[in-house]
Amino acid sequence: GEDVEQSLFLSVREGDSSVINCTYTDSSSTYLYWYKQEPGAGLQLLTYIFSNMDMKQDQRLTVLLNKKDKHLSLRIADTQTGDSAIYFCAEILDSSYKLIFGSGTRLLVRP
Amino acid sequence: DAGVTQSPTHLIKTRGQQVTLRCSPKSGHDTVSWYQQALGQGPQFIFQYYEEEERQRGNFPDRFSGHQFPNYSSELNVNALLLGDSALYLCASSLRAELYSNQPQHFGDGTRLSIL
Numbered sequence: 001g002e003d004v005e006q007s008l009f010l011s012v013r014e015g016d017s018s019v020i021n022c023t024y025t026d027s028s029s030t031y032l033y034w035y036k037q038e039p040g041a042g043l044q045l046l047t048y049i050f051s052n053m054d055m056k057q058d059q060r061l062t063v064l065l066n067k068k069d070k071h072l073s074l075r076i077a078d079t080q081t082g083d084s085a086i087y088f089c090a091e092i093l094d095s096s097y098k099l100i101f102g103s104g105t106r107l108l109v110r111p
Numbered sequence: 112d113a114g115v116t117q118s119p120t121h122l123i124k125t126r127g128q129q130v131t132l133r134c135s136p137k138s139g140h141d142t143v144s145w146y147q148q149a150l151g152q153g154p155q156f157i158f159q160y161y162e163e164e165e166r167q168r169g170n171f172p173d174r175f176s177g178h179q180f181p182n183y184s185s186e187l188n189v190n191a192l193l194l195g196d197s198a199l200y201l202c203a204s205s206l207r208a209e210l211y212s213n214q215p216q217h218f219g220d221g222t223r224l225s226i227l
Contacts, residue, residue, distance in 0.1 A: 041220050041221075042201055042220040043218040045216075048215055088153055092213075096167065098144070098167055098169060099146075099203075101155075102153050
């Protein structure tokens with residue numbers, strides 16, 4: 001079935017790395033996405049990865065995909081207070097146009 | 112380069128009323144999707160419009176309907192509003208995407224709808 005799970009909350013110290021995790025159930029995912037939502041705002045696309053890739057790096061962001069375990073992670077290097085937000089992972093299945101979202105992980109960066 | 116714009120930003124309605132929300136896609140985009148985000152939840156897909164037709168629909172009742180205009184802008188209409196329709200309604204636009212291809216969806220800031 002279509003299900004994307006995320007942990008609810010993560011707290012890190014400024015300058016440390018953050019790792020946000022996501023699991024999904026449907027093996028027919030084609031693309032997996034990470035979006036960021038700040039208070040009162042919409043969703044900002046951060047990065048995405050094709051399902052046949054293992055890793056993608058984009059400046060401070062590293063996405064790791066373990067297709068066997070259906071596990072996706074987003075690592076943010078040198079986390080800043082401006083990174084405090086809710087992070088959503090989402091998937092698109094191979095027979096669909098819709099994004100399927102997790103419930104989001106709230107990242108709090110402590111000074 | 113204008114991003115996705117939505118109007119209004121906030122709206123208050125009462126049960127039983129009807130509402131229309133509007134979306135202008137990012138410049139160059141021709142596909143519009145609508146999502147409902149309840150408080151504390153991830154967005155849920157309502158439907159997607161391409162070439163002025165509904166291309167895919169999520170698990171929402173017929174009270175939710177939409178339209179896409181020749182300039183690619185779109186409207187979301189909700190009839191017979193219920194308290195449970197209170198949510199942030201997000202519009203996302205993208206380039207035409209065929210199945211199995213990737214055209215990332217870019218979101219607006221949403222319309223916050225409150226039902227009293």
